[in-house]
Structure formats: structure tokens, C-alpha cells
Amino acid sequence: MDRLIYSKFSNERNSKYAIETSIVENDGARWICKKPLYEEGKQHFENMKAAYWGLATMFPKGELAIQPYEEASDGLRFPYVEGTDMESLLHDIYNNQGYEAVLSKIKEYFNMIKKYSSTEPFQKTNKFVQMFGDFDFPQETKCGKFNNLDYGFANVISSENRQTLIDYEWTVDFPIPVEFLLYRALHYYVYTCPESVAFVKTGIFKDLGFDEENIEKYLKMEQNFQNYISSGKVSLGELHESMGQKTYNIHELYSEYCKNETPGMQVYYDYGEGFLHENSYFIKPEIDENGVETIYIKDIPKNALRVRIDPRKECSILSLIEFTADNDKELQEIMDTNACEINDDNIYVFDVVDPWFVVKNENFSNIVLSVSGKTEKYIFKVATQIRENRNLRDKVNIVEKEYNEVINSTSWKITEPLRKLRNR
Incomplete structure (x- = not known):
């Protein structure tokens, strides 16, 4: 019998993509289980199966193994991969070897992705415009036959001289510039890792070949992608902002009540x-x-x-x-x-x-x-x-864009009372 260890509901998404993800244990073996929350989500799981076979064909196992799946009565399950994720490895590399060693490790990973994801020319399709917006790219822009949006470092597990990709839910068979896929992986790593300030200050995006003009385009594409995923759904933050009547914020009331007590x-x-x-x-x-x-x-x-x-x-x-x-x-x-x-x-x-x-x-x-x-x-x-400061000019737009992206987001607005509470 499965013993539940962890469960997460991605129910803020459009019902076609809303899923439940669980970690269970059975006879000493752990599994990642995913199932659709709604009937219309079954096609998304068919796409996941096609994504596995596409990526497994594209990457040699010796360079990047793809986490296999098994059919389950209500979805798919994936064997739990033991090892260390790449985010943790980069953190250790930075502490022990420094910034240049981190760059080298990321470049090695990016070059491997590019090697097998640069076989197709970019062609703007209706599916691309629907998901990311109407953007143009130079004629020499390269893409993979299958394009995975989840190449993030937390999804790459290293164990016994093997790298395994453990999440490929958002893999599509139409052209997406490989540089965008790599920027997306770097973006979410840099702005969540403990070394964020040092990396941005040093200029990690420029050092890895991302210029400001493309970054601006990539950020708009990412915003459109997030809107695409959540289309038809209203988050709590959006619901809060759409309500016209006066509301009382419990965090502000509590903060006012205990401000004399709060350290x-x-x-x-x-x-x-x-x-x-x-x-x-x-x-x-x-x-x-x-x-x-x-x-x-x-x-x-x-x-x-x-x-x-x-x-x-x-x-x-x-x-x-x-x-x-x-x-x-x-x-x-x-x-x-x-x-x-x-x-x-x-x-x-x-x-x-x-x-x-x-x-x-x-x-x-x-x-x-x-x-x-x-x-x-x-x-x-x-x-x-x-x-x-001319020496820092190349980094300005990155910082400002990321800041504006955060402060204009619904999640930032709805958590303002919580930030006020923690600052007292």
C-alpha cells in the first residue's frame, strides 16, 4: 500500500493543466505520482508521454537520462531518482571553488543542451504565438525537435556519473529558441539562490551570453506563458483585486494589535x-x-x-x-x-x-x-x-526589469501586508 509523503495541488492553472503531484513510498521504493485534477487534463498527460519518448530519443543516456514513467490507473508515476540536484551542486561549487567554477559548470550543461537542441530552424507557428506571444527571431535561431521548458537546475539530478532530467511536463514539438529555454533555467536559479546578489552584481547573465534586448523579450515571453497556463482561472490575488467592496486585511489588523509585542x-x-x-x-x-x-x-x-x-x-x-x-x-x-x-x-x-x-x-x-x-x-x-556608473550599466536593465516584474505581480501586491507584519 502506498504511504503518502508529500502532495501538491497545482490547481491555480487552467483546468487542462491542473495536476496533483505526490511522493509515495511502497515496499521501500519511492515514486513521484502525477494525475490530472479534471477530465480535460488527460490530454496533457498524453503529451507528457510523448515528451518522454521525444527527449529520450534526442539525448543520449550517457549525457542526459530522462526519468521514465509508468502508467497508473489515474495518471503517471515516475521512479524517485536519488542523487544531488544541480542547484545544490552549484552552491557547493561556489563556496569551494568560486564564481568562475560555477560559470564553467553552467556552460558545460548549456553546451550539452545546445548540442542536441539546435537541430531545427525557428519557425513561428500559431502554437508558439498562442503560448508565448508574437515575437520574431533571427533566421539563424536554432531549436530542438522537442523543446522542454523545464531544463531548470533543480530538475537535473546527478548520481553515479549520470545526469537525469526529472521534469519534462512542459515539452512541446514546435520550435522554441533554445536560448530562451536556457535563459529560463538561469533566470529562476539566479533569482532564488543564496548567491543572488553576488551573481547579479558580477554579471552572470552577460557572462553566459544573454544580452539585454533578448532578456527583455524573454521576460515578456515568460509572462505570456504564465498567463497561458492560468487562462480561465482566477488566483486568490486576482480575486482579491477584482472585489469592489471594502475588505479588512487580517495581517494588518493583527500587526496593529501586537505591534508593541513584536520583536x-x-x-x-x-x-x-x-x-x-x-x-x-x-x-x-x-x-x-x-x-x-x-x-x-x-x-x-x-x-x-x-x-x-x-x-x-x-x-x-x-x-x-x-x-x-x-x-x-x-x-x-x-x-x-x-x-x-x-x-x-x-x-x-x-x-x-x-x-x-x-x-x-x-x-x-x-x-x-x-x-x-x-x-x-x-x-x-x-x-x-x-x-x-558605466561599468554597471549593462546590469541596470536586468535588475530593474526583475524588480518591476515582481512589484507589478499579483503575488507581490497580495503579500504586502505580510511584509509589513514581518518588518515591524
Whole structure:
């Protein structure tokens, strides 16, 4: 009998593509099970079966194995592939070997995909326009005989000198530029991985051959594809925005109720064992009329080697107003942070969910930290200042497009109250 381990419902999609995905265990063996949520979704599963045979024919097993499927009474099931996904491998490579080694690994993977997915010329078809929009590409643009939109690094499992592609749900038999497929894989990796700031700052998209003009086109294609998948369905966010009557947001009400109780910034002391949660505490900042938040850290233990301050618990952009010790010691020049500083204007971009400032304890008694989190005000300033720096000009449009894509999305708008709650 199957023992359920995990289950996910993709029911925000159009009913033709809505599926349930589960992980089950039976007699010690694990399986990925997928089934349509609606009768009209059965054709999507027929397409998945055709996708397997198409990709398995296109790629030699020695370079990229395709996860096989078995027929099930209510859908398809796939054997669970043991190993390490490529996202995790890239993270380890970055920490142990650095950025250039990450580039080399990604280029190796991309070149392998291109080798077997560049056999057909691009021809704009009605299906392509319906799914991605009416876009033109140069005559030399190459495509595969079968084109998989799920070449993402999380879908590639390495084990025993073999790479296996474990998701090919969105594979089609009409031409799609292979460069778009590769950009899509890189896009979703870069903007979700722990090294996001470093990769964007260094220029990973340009280093891998993606220019701004094509990126702009690819982002529009991706947006159209997401609209295509969800056509006929209204998400909770869209439903919320379509309702005309006044609503009360539970997150804002709760935040107002407990704002005097909610901890603000977290302070850690390192006694030689790193920053442990048990060696930390919360300080609620004082907030002035301009929204500047200030905390006062007093009586710092003399045996603390370092002091760490977490000003937020989510991605954010902060202006550093003051960071001093014992009233006059400037800490900004000696601090470490996981943010990207924009020029010399004390603006720090934290594209990680755990922002921090760290300073070595030089027998400090007290530390004062003041920051401003007026994100909307500083986003414009960030973009303007980057434009003025010619060395970073190539990266501006990437950052701005990604930011605009996020802030204009329904999910960003509907989660605004939650972000406000977490920032208090």
C-alpha cells in the first residue's frame, strides 16, 4: 500500500493543466505520482508521454537520462531518482571553488543542451504565438525537435556519473529558441539562490551570453506563458483585486494589535562558536517621524568576538543612517554584510531572506544602528545611481526589469501586508 509523503495541488492553472503531484513510498521504493485534477487534463498527460519518448530519443543516456514513467490507473508515476540536484551542486561549487567554477559548470550543461537542441530552424507557428506571444527571431535561431521548458537546475539530478532530467511536463514539438529555454533555467536559479546578489552584481547573465534586448523579450515571453497556463482561472490575488467592496486585511489588523509585542531587530554575539540562536536577542527599534529605525545595543560582553545585527527577516533595501560604537567609532568601514552596497550612498540591497551586518568586537561597550527601510524611495535612487556608473550599466536593465516584474505581480501586491507584519 502506498504511504503518502508529500502532495501538491497545482490547481491555480487552467483546468487542462491542473495536476496533483505526490511522493509515495511502497515496499521501500519511492515514486513521484502525477494525475490530472479534471477530465480535460488527460490530454496533457498524453503529451507528457510523448515528451518522454521525444527527449529520450534526442539525448543520449550517457549525457542526459530522462526519468521514465509508468502508467497508473489515474495518471503517471515516475521512479524517485536519488542523487544531488544541480542547484545544490552549484552552491557547493561556489563556496569551494568560486564564481568562475560555477560559470564553467553552467556552460558545460548549456553546451550539452545546445548540442542536441539546435537541430531545427525557428519557425513561428500559431502554437508558439498562442503560448508565448508574437515575437520574431533571427533566421539563424536554432531549436530542438522537442523543446522542454523545464531544463531548470533543480530538475537535473546527478548520481553515479549520470545526469537525469526529472521534469519534462512542459515539452512541446514546435520550435522554441533554445536560448530562451536556457535563459529560463538561469533566470529562476539566479533569482532564488543564496548567491543572488553576488551573481547579479558580477554579471552572470552577460557572462553566459544573454544580452539585454533578448532578456527583455524573454521576460515578456515568460509572462505570456504564465498567463497561458492560468487562462480561465482566477488566483486568490486576482480575486482579491477584482472585489469592489471594502475588505479588512487580517495581517494588518493583527500587526496593529501586537505591534508593541513584536520583536524588531535581532542581535547575535559570537563567543567563538559562530552566531547561535541561543546567543541572540531581539531589540525593538525606536522609530522617528521620518521612519528611521534606531536600536541601542548596550553592555556588549567583553568575551564576544563579533556582533551581528539582523535588521530584517526578508529581502529588503535599507539606507544606513548611522552605525557607530561608543558614540564616535564609525563601523561602516570595518563591517561585513551580505548586502550589495550601491555606490557610496549608504544604500544596501539585501536580496536574501536573512540580511545582516557583522562587526568585530574591539572592546566596544555600546553600538548604535539606524536604518531607513523606505524601499519605494530608494529603488529609484538605486536605479539612477547604477546608471551613472558605466561599468554597471549593462546590469541596470536586468535588475530593474526583475524588480518591476515582481512589484507589478499579483503575488507581490497580495503579500504586502505580510511584509509589513514581518518588518515591524
